[in-house]
Amino acid sequence: MNIEIKSGRVIDPANEMDAEASVYVSDGKIAAVGTVPEGFQADQVIDASGCIVSPGFIDLCAHMREPGYEYKGTVASETFAAVKGGFTAVCCPPDSSPVNDSEAVTNLILDLAGRAGFAKVYPVGALTKGLKGQQLSEVYSLKQAGCVGVGNSGHPVVSLSVMKRCCEYAKTHDVSVFVRPEDASLASDGCVHEGAVATRLGLSGIPVLAETVAVSQLVLLSEETGAHLHLSQLTSARSVELVADAKRRGIRVTADVSAQHLVLTDEAVSGFDSQFHCRPPFRSELDRQALIKGLRDGTLDAVCSQHQPHEAAAKQAPFAESEAGSSSLEMVLPLLLSLERESLLPLDILVRSLSSGPAGILVKDGGSLSVGGNADICIFDPAKKWLVEESSIKSAGKNTPWIGAELQGLVQTTIVDGRVVYA
Amino acid sequence: MTQPTEPNRLQLNEQGRLRHFLTLDGLNREILTEILDTADSFIEVGERSIKKVPLLRGKTVVNLFFEASTRTRSTFELAAKRLSADVLNLNISTSATSKGESLSDTLQNLEAMASDMFVVRHSQSGAPHFIAESVTPKVSIINAGDGRHAHPTQAMLDMLTIRQHKGHFEGLKVAIVGDILHSRVARSQIRALNTLGVDEVRVIAPNTLLPVDIESLGASVFNSMKDGLDDVDVIIMLRLQKERMEGALLPSEHEFYELYGLTTEKLKYAKPDAIVMHPGPINRGVEIESAVADGPQSVILNQVTNGIAVRMAVMSMAMSGQTAAISTSS
Numbered sequence: 001m002n003i004e005i006k007s008g009r010v011i012d013p014a015n016e017m018d019a020e021a022s023v024y025v026s027d028g029k030i031a032a033v034g035t036v037p038e039g040f041q042a043d044q045v046i047d048a049s050g051c052i053v054s055p056g057f058i059d060l061c062a063h064m065r066e067p068g069y070e071y072k073g074t075v076a077s078e079t080f081a082a083v084k085g086g087f088t089a090v091c092c093p094p095d096s097s098p099v100n101d102s103e104a105v106t107n108l109i110l111d112l113a114g115r116a117g118f119a120k121v122y123p124v125g126a127l128t129k130g131l132k133g134q135q136l137s138e139v140y141s142l143k144q145a146g147c148v149g150v151g152n153s154g155h156p157v158v159s160l161s162v163m164k165r166c167c168e169y170a171k172t173h174d175v176s177v178f179v180r181p182e183d184a185s186l187a188s189d190g191c192v193h194e195g196a197v198a199t200r201l202g203l204s205g206i207p208v209l210a211e212t213v214a215v216s217q218l219v220l221l222s223e224e225t226g227a228h229l230h231l232s233q234l235t236s237a238r239s240v241e242l243v244a245d246a247k248r249r250g251i252r253v254t255a256d257v258s259a260q261h262l263v264l265t266d267e268a269v270s271g272f273d274s275q276f277h278c279r280p281p282f283r284s285e286l287d288r289q290a291l292i293k294g295l296r297d298g299t300l301d302a303v304c305s306q307h308q309p310h311e312a313a314a315k316q317a318p319f320a321e322s323e324a325g326s327s328s329l330e331m332v333l334p335l336l337l338s339l340e341r342e343s344l345l346p347l348d349i350l351v352r353s354l355s356s357g358p359a360g361i362l363v364k365d366g367g368s369l370s371v372g373g374n375a376d377i378c379i380f381d382p383a384k385k386w387l388v389e390e391s392s393i394k395s396a397g398k399n400t401p402w403i404g405a406e407l408q409g410l411v412q413t414t415i416v417d418g419r420v421v422y423a
Numbered sequence: 424m425t426q427p428t429e430p431n432r433l434q435l436n437e438q439g440r441l442r443h444f445l446t447l448d449g450l451n452r453e454i455l456t457e458i459l460d461t462a463d464s465f466i467e468v469g470e471r472s473i474k475k476v477p478l479l480r481g482k483t484v485v486n487l488f489f490e491a492s493t494r495t496r497s498t499f500e501l502a503a504k505r506l507s508a509d510v511l512n513l514n515i516s517t518s519a520t521s522k523g524e525s526l527s528d529t530l531q532n533l534e535a536m537a538s539d540m541f542v543v544r545h546s547q548s549g550a551p552h553f554i555a556e557s558v559t560p561k562v563s564i565i566n567a568g569d570g571r572h573a574h575p576t577q578a579m580l581d582m583l584t585i586r587q588h589k590g591h592f593e594g595l596k597v598a599i600v601g602d603i604l605h606s607r608v609a610r611s612q613i614r615a616l617n618t619l620g621v622d623e624v625r626v627i628a629p630n631t632l633l634p635v636d637i638e639s640l641g642a643s644v645f646n647s648m649k650d651g652l653d654d655v656d657v658i659i660m661l662r663l664q665k666e667r668m669e670g671a672l673l674p675s676e677h678e679f680y681e682l683y684g685l686t687t688e689k690l691k692y693a694k695p696d697a698i699v700m701h702p703g704p705i706n707r708g709v710e711i712e713s714a715v716a717d718g719p720q721s722v723i724l725n726q727v728t729n730g731i732a733v734r735m736a737v738m739s740m741a742m743s744g745q746t747a748a749i750s751t752s753s
Contacts, residue, residue, distance in 0.1 A: 202571030270550030
């Protein structure tokens with residue numbers, strides 16, 4: 001199967017390319033960019049006029065909900081939402097039921113993803129058995145089964161001593177450790193950013209300190225053990241500083257931020273709308289600006305969706321009692337494009353944050369349009385406006401604060417391993 | 424792209440009249456003054472031999488208390504009955520939700536009983552907002568205290584008491600003392616006092632009992648009673664729950680009383696004609712000395728009396744705004 005994608009603006013940060021060119025796909029691989037390969041006969045021609053052709057997006061954190069929470073979403077429904085959002089691969093955290101702490105669960109997820117045939121799924125295995133934070137899980141076996149890293153998915157690890165052992169063991173087998181930094185005792189029963197809005201609304205706050213204390217500890221653990229620690233979903237200016245300093249010192253840490261934290265602040269929760277209930281919480285405007293700057297200067301390596309589909313009832317409760325998280329795979333691109341239009345985020349960095357950035361963290365093929373690489377491609381129209389309605393969301397989770405909003409930027413075609421999986 | 428929800432989108436109708444009473448946030452001085460004036464006019468009802476007016480005749484008011492409170496529930500019940508409403512008292516914490524029913528399910532059942540007004544107390548901040556969003560537009564919601572967020576009728580009865588004793592708000596200095604961190608009353612009082620134009624609102628507490636950025640609500644912070652009470656016209660003591668005495672918030676009842684308990688001695692820091700208020704129930708010897716609580720400067724019992732009048736005012740105004748909103752939309 002040969003595909004020619006013509007007349008699009010090709011942005012491929014990994015190869016420092018930003019030019020109008022054709023992309024040629026042959027047998028699931030990128031055959032050429034710009035110059036037609038010898039003897040190439042296109043079976044399908046995609047006109048990408050007015051669109052941007054980029055590497056397929058890679059998401060570092062998207063909950064698939066399967067196995068165990070099929071009433072919130074399935075691997076099939078959420079990988080379809082992923083390709084609608086331009087993602088050709090998604091990492092799923094281990095907090096399924098049963099927890100992904102065994103080869104069997106990893107195999108099940110990979111099998112479900114293969115059968116669905118939409119985005120690739122890269123499972124993140126459990127760092128500790130049952131995510132209970134006490135006993136190291138079989139990290140080596142999980143890696144062999146196909147996990148791209150291990151993590152505890154927001155569940156606390158009982159002590160720094162256990163965390164140190166986890167890092168040492170992960171380093172032994174060269175497995176990345178994914179951590180959402182949050183000190184459980186400081187976060188306590190908080191549900192929003194500790195600040196003026198929390199005080200006004202009388203909601204329990206999660207202080208920035210809960211994150212920065214954890215980041216500091218994790219940086220030191222990485223320095224001490226040599227393990228690669230990936231810090232997920234940072235929210236604060238001070239964390240960005242700590243990561244920048246760690247990177248300057250050559251410590252093996254990488255970091256990402258969710259698209260929502262780049263566009264929302266704690267002011268969003270002013271009306272107690274549970275659709276804005278998010279963990280970690282949205283922070284201050286100063287934090288938001290620092291996160292954008294951190295993404296621009298490379299301190300932050302990637303943007304993730306932090307996709308958390310829920311059934312309707314999960315949000316039908318008073319704010320603190322509602323479940324945190326939103327369905328966001330399909331909103332990432334338009335949210336980031338809104339920053340591009342505000343001149344806060346250049347287009348090449350936007351694409352890098354969703355392609356070569358996460359690919360580098362995962363040490364995976366993809367994230368570029370390099371000749372010979374897998375043909376994972378996203379074609380999107382940055383000017384196309386669309387109304388977010390429940391019916392337009394492909395995810396099983398309709399829990400998004402953007403229902404009723406008009407967003408700009410729409411994926412036209414997504415190609416995975418040379419197959420058009422969304423158009 | 425931030426899209427915060429405007430609090431008044433919910434609680435005001437198209438004419439800017441109350442249809443729910445959820446928070447004092449965003450309510451202007453005119454509305455607060457109207458509540459006080461209306462309440463003033465209802466005080467006389469309580470002095471009659473037949474203590475009833477027909478404003479809510481034929482209406483059904485449901486007291487939905489998800490958190491126990493005898494005093495507040497009783498004053499709401501009395502207020503509704505004096506307005507001639509039919510009143511149903513439901514203590515939800517010991518019934519439906521304890522059997523696993525969700526709040527949404529409970530509300531649907533109550534709506535099916537054709538209620539006109541829910542008076543809601545809930546341990547979660549924002550619960551009345553959630554209920555106002557969830558129920559049919561025909562039902563009016565009155566917040567009787569939610570989590571740490573707001574207790575707007577308590578704040579308004581405090582305002583009525585201050586106005587009765589001081590005659591005005593301009594130029595007044597008001598101190599609120601004690602557990603500001605957990606107090607929905609304090610948050611609503613700070614909002615009301617600033618809207619009504621007092622000169623200064625002070626909060627006095629150790630830092631462990633102060634929420635972050637309390638200054639952003641329009642209050643100045645004091646850690647000492649001597650400095651904080653200096654020259655104030657009104658002292659509002661807050662109730663301190665005994666469980667706060669444990670753990671890391673406070674070292675002991677003794678030390679709290681020593682530093683922040685309102686005694687005859689400490690009362691002298693304030694203006695000689697300062698009034699002393701307390702939302703009740705009082706912990707004598709913990710946050711206030713008996714001699715002060717029962718003394719000539721105490722207006723604590725006036726607050727209780729005013730509670731009924733203020734709740735009558737708010738209920739009648741909200742029901743009127745609700746009826747207007749429904750007739751406009753239909």
